[in-house]
Amino acid sequence: MRQFVSGETASALCLRTRYAILACARYEETKEVFSDNERFVSSRGVGLVDFKHAKPWRPASIILEVDPPEHTRVRRIMAKTLSPKVMRDQAELFQSVADQMVSEVVEMGQIEAVADLAERYPTTVFPRILGMKTSDGRTLLDYGEMVFDAVGPDNDIRRTSLAKGERVVPWIMDQCKRDNLTDDGLGAGIYDYADKGDISEHEASLLVRSLLSAGVDTTVTGIGSLLFCLAENPEQFEILKQKPELARQTFEEVLRYTSPVHSFCRTAGVDTEVSGVSIKESTKLLCMLGAANRDEQQWADADKFDISRGSQGHLGMGTGIHGCVGQNLARAEVGAVLTALLAQVDKIEFAGKAEWRPGNSIRALANLPIKFTKKGSA
């Protein structure tokens, strides 16, 4: 990825001949492509497969893989379902679970942070908020992995993830049904829109599916990456302890620095150009959010994790009309965990080698051995 970002002569866009697509890794171009949903459409898939010519692996998402005006109708419903106000109303639940879980892992001293905290927290609070009558954390995680690896290419990663489908997909689709949701969660709220006639019953189930698709793996990655950044940069954690008002901003910098979703595609809907490079209709553009978030032309000292920098404008949640609709939920969850850490932890250190797991669109940790020093114990 670096080779496209550094170097004076690097072109704004480069041709990836192996897949016959264009890729953009600079901030300016990536933002331009992501912001312009008229020239660069999502309805032809946000992966390498062009839905115009090939069938997607599952019925297409009615919020992610769609353009306005259909998109707008559905996006409004999801934006209201996941609004800042909803998250404020749930803040107490987020915080009490985070406080409890963090106190348990701090008592353990040394943990495998991916399983013990990063996966455990979202798979505990998310089904509750959604109102799932039965939940299975592992299956939720596996489905998230499938969705994010399915964008391609058709490599071993994708094939291994999709092979889980037979076990995972029927269970997921079952959980999206009205009958399997409590009447007081976000899921039931989506079905209320079906009752009002804003969407069909089937569309409601697909929107619940969107929540299950994108609501778990991403926050798991966010929490894991947060811990990674704080362990890797202990001086930054010290600054944060002195200035806890930087907590929200810290997560923004985690998003910029680690880019949980490292890339998604768009498809040129018309003949056009970006930064002087002409683009033919039907061309897939791989937008490398991870690279754009480390573009030295945009971010001074881009490879440094610095919670004091203004990280706003990063592309960690995408941007434009398809910007992550669940970002308030992500901030609420990760924020609660960070608040609990600041209250209970004095030091966060690696207790072994952290390993990243390769993914076709998500960059997540496979293992993260972490040692906590409890506050007041030194």
Next chain:
Amino acid sequence: MMVKVIVTNIDGTEQTVEGKGGTSLMETLRSNNIPGIIAECGGSMSCATCHVIVGDNGLTSAGEISEMEDDMLDCTATEREPGSRLSCQIELSDELDGMKVSIPDNQF
């Protein structure tokens, strides 16, 4: 073309900032480091943390409120007022030169 915006800060002080025509009011406020403009989502109408209250002199020229923005304005941390807008949805133009905006107390 530079557009002047008169900002009433959270602490009540007033200052004038300038932004390029065509850019969003949010970007202008952020690049001038106006306290209280968070804009976490970067302009996707998802976070409602770039909420401003537009003065009477700019209300009509600031353009229509889309349905999506309208939904978000119902979710702001500081209660919505008649002049409430998301600053990311206002594009600076000649007509807005001299517009007044005030920054609400809380964004989350």
